[in-house]
């Protein structure tokens with residue numbers, strides 16, 4: 001079902017915007033992609049996806065029933081995974097099956113979510129990260145070849161956050177050399193796993209391991225849940241879909257219960273711990289939390305995912321704002337483009353800057369992750385706590401910021417932004433889930449806070465701390481940093497805010513303990529401050545990393561590209577400095593006059609960026625097939641597309657709906 005859309009001329013307002021551009025768009029695209037070769041590779045992969053049946057559905061997905069929507073998503077997922085398997089992976093290399101470029105081409109097929117996403121997103125990474133070489137040889141080729149389709153079933157009805165509280169049991173039976181999986185209570189039912197409800201025939205299950213009468217905590221098991229031929233649930237398995245949700249509509253999130261269901265001993269994923277044939281438990285992991293590895297991996301990838309989603313929303317809202325005109329400024333003058341309103345620029349330019357900040361930071365985080373994992377493979381787990389703290393706070397803050405900026409993009413599009421055909425509601429509901437899944441915002445910031453409190457205590461006693469908290473060595477014992485309105489000054493102020501907040505948390509905890517509380521209660525009473533301190537630390541990491549990476553990556557850029565990239569980074573620093581004026585007043589010597597100057601410079605910067613705004617979103621290089629938006633297409637023919645999409649409403653299939661004769665007419669005639 002491929003709809004042929006008429007090719008239209010570019011809207012004159014957008015054409016004029018593009019003439020104003022004063023920088024080389026391709027250079028900026030190359031920076032975002034990670035180099036010219038990467039841009040070429042991305043385009044090649046996108047061409048493959050889009051020339052091979054990426055579908056603009058004749059009937060919009062949102063007009064289908066739940067069942068039809070799922071079936072359409074499965075149809076497209078099969079086409080898509082065939083292309084990935086047969087063509088795209090040849091370009092990226094099999095080892096790069098998680099490449100963000102592959103992930104992004106999926107959006108040309110699915111406005112919502114592919115039911116296969118969790119197979120590639122979590123099942124396969126878990127096999128890679130948690131299997132022994134023998135297990136990997138057994139399962140991985142089948143999974144990559146789609147001979148088996150998996151889900152990641154960790155969360156239960158009763159527990160998502162507190163993994164140690166999961167109730168599903170896996171009890172070893174040495175006589176049969178099998179594990180018996182059981183769901184002892186309703187709250188122990190697995191709940192939420194994407195693709196589990198109807199699609200997957202296998203899944204990774206997290207369960208409490210019992211052997212020789214002892215519980216050894218949560219471990220991962222690979223479990224076949226459906227017959228590969230008939231797809232019927234196997235005896236002892238109760239599986240289904242959890243029902244309609246805010247988003248993720250076609251991902252068949254599922255529930256799963258076990259009734260003394262048996263799996264072979266070899267199905268425990270044994271990279272970090274194993275159960276011998278006789279039931280003896282042997283732990284080889286050098287760190288107790290290595291079984292949580294897939295979650296850390298996904299948290300790392302989510303930062304780049306947030307950049308992508310934000311760049312989509314910003315492209316839609318900025319192109320629309322260049323075409324939309326509203327309200328005469330002076331009598332008899334043409335209405336201005338809404339993009340000319342500084343309030344609109346304030347809502348939107350931060351979205352462009354944030355997409356850059358997240359993209360550049362995500363590359364740095366990915367390199368850090370790879371380096372730490374290389375160490376872990378050699379048996380050195382020293383850097384794991386810092387990676388966990390860093391990936392936790394960056395996941396929390398990037399998903400939360402992306403969500404609020406995407407909501408601003410919707411506000412920026414007025415009523416039309418509320419239309420599903422704008423795609424903004426889909427982007428918003430997808431990103432809304434990311435703030436919760438893979439670790440809730442608050443919970444992850446509290447994980448970072450544990451690390452920060454320890455780091456502060458180390459710095460306070462004069463010991464050197466790890467790189468991402470090195471600023472504590474400089475600032476832990478300083479009261480207020482001297483305000484300086486350069487970029488270095490603003491970055492140092494963010495570090496001072498973080499250090500000040502962490503120090504305040506430590507003092508609060510100590511004071512509470514002094515007044516008779518035990519440590520747990522003192523910590524609990526301080527958690528509101530601890531969350532704020534972890535957020536402040538994350539902002540300090542973000543501003544510093546974005547700035548340094550921007551400077552590094554533009555070293556050989558042309559002058560105008562340097563200027564515009566510099567402007568975006570300064571805008572990002574200023575925006576957050578102005579958002580955090582209360583903190584600046586508390587932890588730096590900033591004066592009212594300094595803040596007034598900052599506000600004025602920020603407003604001047606919005607005006608300076610205005611002529612390049614459309615070209616900056618063009619530089620994200622998002623094809624219309626990936627944007628799926630009546631408001632954001634390259635040609636800017638917004639009104640024609642809105643009308644075209646309206647025609648597709650099933651309610652327009654007939655001039656008079658039967659409910660008129662059945663209900664309205666009798667009501668009008670007093671016969672109801």
Ligand SMILES: CC/C=C\C/C=C\C/C=C\C/C=C\C/C=C\C/C=C\CCC(=O)SCCNC(=O)CCNC(=O)[C@H](O)C(C)(C)COP(=O)(O)OP(=O)(O)OC[C@H]1O[C@@H](n2cnc3c(N)ncnc32)[C@H](O)[C@@H]1OP(=O)(O)O
Nearest residue numbers: 103106114116117120121161163289292388437438439450
């Ligand atoms: C066709 C296909 C198309 C496309 C697909 C292609 C590609 C897809 C690629 C990308 C897609 C992008 C994104 C989407 C992909 C998938 C996501 C979709 C859905 C989401 C799935 C899920 O949600 S899975 C479930 C996730 N669940 C969670 O995250 C639970 C959160 N809870 C926890 O993590 C933990 O319970 C906890 C950390 C909150 C607490 O754990 P625990 O109680 O065990 O620990 P303690 O608090 O006691 O802490 C003890 C010490 O351990 C440290 N710690 C904790 N965790 C870790 C860790 N992970 N690593 C290292 N250290 C850790 C903790 O800090 C403590 O340390 P101390 O020194 O302070 O003692």
Ligand SMILES: Cc1cc2nc3c(=O)[nH]c(=O)nc-3n(C[C@H](O)[C@H](O)[C@H](O)COP(=O)(O)OP(=O)(O)OC[C@H]3O[C@@H](n4cnc5c(N)ncnc54)[C@H](O)[C@@H]3O)c2cc1C
Nearest residue numbers: 152153154155159160161192193194433436437438439442
């Ligand atoms: C769209 C979607 C897809 C998902 N896909 C999967 C999947 O494929 N596989 C899978 O296993 N899971 C999946 N999940 C589950 C997801 O990982 C959990 O929902 C998430 O980790 C949050 O856990 P929870 O639901 O138990 O929330 P809760 O922990 O119950 O959180 C509720 C509230 O309590 C607060 N809270 C909880 N604990 C603390 C604490 N210690 N301190 C302070 N506040 C706290 C939270 O901040 C939150 O405000 C998915 C969820 C969604 C929404």
